[in-house]
Amino acid sequence: MTISRNIKLLHIDDLYLDPLNPRLGRSETGANLRQSKILNLMKGWTLDELATSFTESGFWPQEALIVVHEELYGQDHWVVVEGNRRLAALKNLYMAAQGEAAEPKWSELAEGLGPSDPLFTEIPTIEISDRKDVESFLGFRHVTGIKEWKPAEKAQFIARLIEERGMSYEDVRRKIGSKTPTVRQNYISYRLLLQMEGEEEIALEEVEKKFSVLFLSLRTQGVRKYLDIDIQAEPxxxxxxxxxxxxxxxxxxxxxxxxxxxxxxxxxxxxxxxxFGKILESKKAVEYLERSERPNFDVAWQLAGGDEPEIVRLVEEAADNISFSLSRAHRYNKSKKLKAAVERLATDFAQLLTIFPDSRAIICDGDVE
Incomplete structure (x- = not known):
């Protein structure tokens, strides 16, 4: 592992955004992705907030970009592997300083700046010899750390370590400071996403937008059984x-x-x-989902017996309230309101006993008439 301990100052023209940055999205990343396209993909990354900080306070050395000198577009370039959002903000400012701003807000932000400003000509960087040298840092910072990527981006990064670096789940765990079951579930979730990509009837864009829901669903036994997924499978x-x-x-x-x-x-x-996982464990509920054109979650949940705990809770709560009122009800035996409430309770209780005849027989000493 070779990571420089020295700050190298580079010109903005010498620095390239990383086309392999997981934050660009699974369908966008690739070595041939042009710089202009990358910058366009990053429009919604609140770059203007960073730019405001740079114009007011400068670019602090402790926020140095991490760069690697590697082949890109057929030539060797300085590629930023950590700090792409900062570089994108600087590039937008730089274009504005040259009168090439795509949006008016950048012209306003770059007011008073020129192309030769140190903000663009002396950008602090730290060189690494290979991307592998910084994988642990990226994993901790963006997968388990304080500047987390989105769920799909995390899973893509983990899959890259496993498939391109040949790492095991345990290797990745040590690399990024996570837990082995989490690493495994991320990888299987990502591979499931890729498998869905081959199915024309699946709206993949919806799956990608809610990747965290896909990840969470694999925790449930019902989902794993319905799909016949081995959550313990090796890569x-x-x-x-x-x-x-x-x-x-x-x-x-x-x-x-x-x-x-x-x-x-x-x-x-x-x-x-x-x-939903519990619903998929119920044959009746699954049959309902499969035969219905517009299935309803609540209906499926009831067919799966999912509301039983809630019904038990309600009856137990009613029993607790009755027990409490028994100690004081005799004081109000002349109350018409209390009498009406008791009669309502008795009617409802009689209906419950028809549902549970064994309980009725016990309460009535065997006389069910």
Whole structure:
């Protein structure tokens, strides 16, 4: 591992945005991605906030860009592997300082700056000899650290370490400071996303937008069983998580969890994901989902018996309230309001006993008439 301990000052023209940056999105990253396209993809990254900081306070050496000298577009260049957002903000300012701003706000931000300003000609950088040298830092900072990437970006980074570097789950865990089950679930989730890509009926853009929901769903036994996914699979067996004989289930799963252009998802909120897993454990609920053109989550949940804990809680709460009131009800035996409430309670209780005849027989000493 070779990481320079010295700050190297470079001109902005010598610095290149990283086309392999996971934050650009899985479908966009690639060695041939042009710099102008990268800059365009980064428009929504609140670059103007960074630019304001730079124009007011300068570029602090402790925020130095981490760069590697490697081949890009057929020539060797300084490529920024950490600090792309900072470089993008500087590049927008630099274009504005040369009168080439794409948006008026950049002209305003660059007011008073010229192309020869030290902000552009003396950018602090730290050189590394190879991308591998900084993988631990990137993993800790953006996967488990304080400047986290989005869920899909994290999973893509983990998959790159496994597939391009030949690392095991344990290797990755040590590299980025995570936990082995989390690394494994990220990798299998990412491979599941790639497997969905080959299914025309799946609205992949919806899956990518809600990758965290996909990740969470694999925690549930119901999802893993319905898709026949081995969550303990090693990388070589996890490349295609869902076997061929379960691909129909995969298409159903994607539709119910993410919807498509015509239909909304059955699972509307991430907090329903665990309950969705329980639904998939119920044969009756799955049959309902599969035969219905517009299935309803609540109906499926009831068919799966998912509301039983809530019903138990309500009856237990009612029993607790009755026990409490028994100690004082005798004081108000002349109250018409209390009498009406007791009669309502008795009617409801009688109905409950018809649902549970064994309990009725016990309470009535065997006389069920």
């Amino acid at each position: 070589d067996r996890a490349r295609r998580p869902v076997p061929k004989h379960h691909l129909d289930n995969l298409r159903n799963f994607a539709l119910w969890l993410f919807g498509d252009k015509r239909r909304l998802p059955v699972v509307r909120e991430s907090r329903q994901v665990d309950d």
